[in-house]
Amino acid sequence: MTSIRGHRIVALEMARKLLLKAAAPPAWNLNAEQFQITLERSAVHRFGAASAPDATADAKAASAYFESLRLADLALACACSAGNSAAWDHFVAQYRPELYRAARAIAGESSARELADSLYAELFGLREKEGRRKSLFDYFHGRSKLGTWLRAILAQRHVDDFRRARKTDSLDDADDGEQSNEPAAANTAPDPEREKYLVIMQAALTAVLAALAPGDRLRLAYYYVEELTLAQIGKLLGEHEATVSRKLERTRREVRQQVEAALLEEKKLSEAQMRLCFEYAREQWPFDLTLGLEAGQARSVSTRD
Amino acid sequence: MASREQDNASGKAPDKSPDKAIDGLLRRTLARTAPSQDCPAPDILAAYCDRSLDAGETTRYELHFSACAHCRTQLAAMVRAGEPEAAEKQSNGWGWLAHRWWFVPAIATAAIALVISVRLVRNSYEPVPMQQVAMNAPSPAVPPSSEAARDSGTSTDTQLLDRAREKTAPPAASTRVPEKRKDLRLAVPSKGEFDAKSPSPRSLSKMQDAEGTPAAADSLTAQPEPASSAASRGVAPAPSAARSSGVRSSGAGSSRAGATSGFTAQNQVQQQNQRQNQQSNQPQSQQQNEISAQVQSQTVQVEAQEAPGEHEEQQASSSRSGAVGGAAAPAPRSDSKQVTRAAPLYSAEGKMVLKSDKAAVRNAKKSSILKIYSSPDDGAWWRLPDDGYVEFSPDAGETWHRKLLDANAELLTGAAPGGRIFWIVGREGVIYLTTDGTKWKKINPPDNIDFVAITARDARSASITASDRRVFTTEDGGKTWHIATP
Numbered sequence: 001m002t003s004i005r006g007h008r009i010v011a012l013e014m015a016r017k018l019l020l021k022a023a024a025p026p027a028w029n030l031n032a033e034q035f036q037i038t039l040e041r042s043a044v045h046r047f048g049a050a051s052a053p054d055a056t057a058d059a060k061a062a063s064a065y066f067e068s069l070r071l072a073d074l075a076l077a078c079a080c081s082a083g084n085s086a087a088w089d090h091f092v093a094q095y096r097p098e099l100y101r102a103a104r105a106i107a108g109e110s111s112a113r114e115l116a117d118s119l120y121a122e123l124f125g126l127r128e129k130e131g132r133r134k135s136l137f138d139y140f141h142g143r144s145k146l147g148t149w150l151r152a153i154l155a156q157r158h159v160d161d162f163r164r165a166r167k168t169d170s171l172d173d174a175d176d177g178e179q180s181n182e183p184a185a186a187n188t189a190p191d192p193e194r195e196k197y198l199v200i201m202q203a204a205l206t207a208v209l210a211a212l213a214p215g216d217r218l219r220l221a222y223y224y225v226e227e228l229t230l231a232q233i234g235k236l237l238g239e240h241e242a243t244v245s246r247k248l249e250r251t252r253r254e255v256r257q258q259v260e261a262a263l264l265e266e267k268k269l270s271e272a273q274m275r276l277c278f279e280y281a282r283e284q285w286p287f288d289l290t291l292g293l294e295a296g297q298a299r300s301v302s303t304r305d
Numbered sequence: 306m307a308s309r310e311q312d313n314a315s316g317k318a319p320d321k322s323p324d325k326a327i328d329g330l331l332r333r334t335l336a337r338t339a340p341s342q343d344c345p346a347p348d349i350l351a352a353y354c355d356r357s358l359d360a361g362e363t364t365r366y367e368l369h370f371s372a373c374a375h376c377r378t379q380l381a382a383m384v385r386a387g388e389p390e391a392a393e394k395q396s397n398g399w400g401w402l403a404h405r406w407w408f409v410p411a412i413a414t415a416a417i418a419l420v421i422s423v424r425l426v427r428n429s430y431e432p433v434p435m436q437q438v439a440m441n442a443p444s445p446a447v448p449p450s451s452e453a454a455r456d457s458g459t460s461t462d463t464q465l466l467d468r469a470r471e472k473t474a475p476p477a478a479s480t481r482v483p484e485k486r487k488d489l490r491l492a493v494p495s496k497g498e499f500d501a502k503s504p505s506p507r508s509l510s511k512m513q514d515a516e517g518t519p520a521a522a523d524s525l526t527a528q529p530e531p532a533s534s535a536a537s538r539g540v541a542p543a544p545s546a547a548r549s550s551g552v553r554s555s556g557a558g559s560s561r562a563g564a565t566s567g568f569t570a571q572n573q574v575q576q577q578n579q580r581q582n583q584q585s586n587q588p589q590s591q592q593q594n595e596i597s598a599q600v601q602s603q604t605v606q607v608e609a610q611e612a613p614g615e616h617e618e619q620q621a622s623s624s625r626s627g628a629v630g631g632a633a634a635p636a637p638r639s640d641s642k643q644v645t646r647a648a649p650l651y652s653a654e655g656k657m658v659l660k661s662d663k664a665a666v667r668n669a670k671k672s673s674i675l676k677i678y679s680s681p682d683d684g685a686w687w688r689l690p691d692d693g694y695v696e697f698s699p700d701a702g703e704t705w706h707r708k709l710l711d712a713n714a715e716l717l718t719g720a721a722p723g724g725r726i727f728w729i730v731g732r733e734g735v736i737y738l739t740t741d742g743t744k745w746k747k748i749n750p751p752d753n754i755d756f757v758a759i760t761a762r763d764a765r766s767a768s769i770t771a772s773d774r775r776v777f778t779t780e781d782g783g784k785t786w787h788i789a790t791p
Binding site: 045068101102103105106139140141143144145148149151152153154155156158159163201202205206209214215217218220221222224225226227228232235236238240242243246252255256259278279281282 | 326327328329330331332334335336346347348349350351352353354355356357358364367368370371372374375377378379380381382383384385386387388713715732733753755
């Protein structure tokens, strides 16, 4: 690769300087030209080929971006991709334990080995494309730590495999078995209004959730759906654990208040009917109102008690 | 926010049904989000986890993640896989033996903690033999930090009440109390907006280590108050009415009978303490020092059966630090004995853990809501009414100015050392300082931890206590902090 748009995104001098900063061991035989190509690929991935900062026209922006990269990890990925055995040995020694550990945490003990080994093969570059060995390292752009990127690859593969195996749209259906342990008292004394109340309830909640700020919705999803701990949510969102807890509580309180307001004011339910909505929602678990929502069956209940 | 486990375990009350329904609905509805077609590549997810994306990218991708169950699942798997402790558990069950270097200090620490806790538990849980007496437990051998607190802005309750005492207490009463009893609290009838609030839990949960602090007998004093003053509770004497309006003072009145029984109780406690002191063959000052070091603020309130129609309240509070010792509200009248323990910063067990720390934070928060911090040499008052807000009164409560410091901050307590200087500390490393009452400066904290107490001498010198019992001091207005383990 000589250029992206007919001119260099990364000057060779800058690539040499960044390579020096990466402190790649001489045994990796990594030269500035190779690193220049890797850096340019990273810049194009970040900014797109059309808007990547020009080495001459926008040197400051380009420099700021490249300085923010994990250069040591990027150099290791570059050397491994080039097939340097010393770099590969270093990678195996450095990341093999972490890779297997992450695989065990993600896929469990039984599938961990298979998951990690398949990744090893792709990292090493067993596949060839147009006569050239294609390594998965080419997709590492240095914007994160190499270990984090490996975990992301593992997680993506595991989730994809899981979805394929389940042949379902949503991984979250796995929770159904657990959730079905909730009492289903509704079946014993069916209320003709039950389904209608549930549809109304679900519609109100969906509207309230759609109006939430993305951060609040994401926090709720991490907590209720992914069942992360407060500390894990805080790590993902860059918040203190106590802040996560406080914001979750506030959001949940607001959601409940807004759902109640929607039921009382918009749907014109009485207090008793609203309580029934909550009761049915709690008892009939799980209930699938998706079809009801899609059919637009959310209709208001007319009169108050 | 209660954890999921707590939600599942305890949310069974009937009024929790809507909450449970909401929890279930949230779980179900949020899980229904369909996978998106343009999910970011793993390197973006990795950069997001490492917080390496810029602000614009973070916002954009969080918007995507909030609607994409596929990406959220990957992120959840990643963050779980990144937990180091999980790795240690799974990779090598005996790996902890490789780090045996901490064994010796850990065992030594545990042994010391055990010895201290046994001693303190023995001292702390002796039955209180008194009735109808309010006691406090200051010590003659007060640690330097306590002295500093007494002289500092956190003792503003004391100073405020001392002023009120000078104005309200009759000469006879004041002459019966030694001058050194700075920590005594006299009833200051309170009225105004704070009267409408519930009494401070902290003020109602006074703790007294009567048996464990022999020297406490020296300071056990029931501040007598004339019957006329006690009878006219709620109507402040004219000179102090203006200043005490709206103030939740750190004390309450005492009846004549209460005072009498209080002195009787004092003698009994003295005798009992002397007996115990002889039995333990421990120097009085040494034991006092231990208690002073371990228990930062402890008072006890015993309300005993009184004669019908003569329900008089009597309480005294001790707040040697003054920072977390909540300003006392008028105690609810009760005919039953009530001995409750305030949440100490330093537990008697000597093994303060997260649960206890949370209790300290919670109590500091409750106290701060009801408390007014007054400058000892100025008419400046402050109060912390709600999350993130501070209210300032330049004219001793006549007018209040409300200012939002940080909506996300939880302000726990403050210290007004003088002039218009006011320090505020709170959760997650929140420290604020003002020198003129209006302009606030956010101070860089020594650690991102909850701060539950503060003492200050001026705008440069302050000492803050973290929820894990560490004490940090500054002598340059918060530019640098030094740790001082109590």
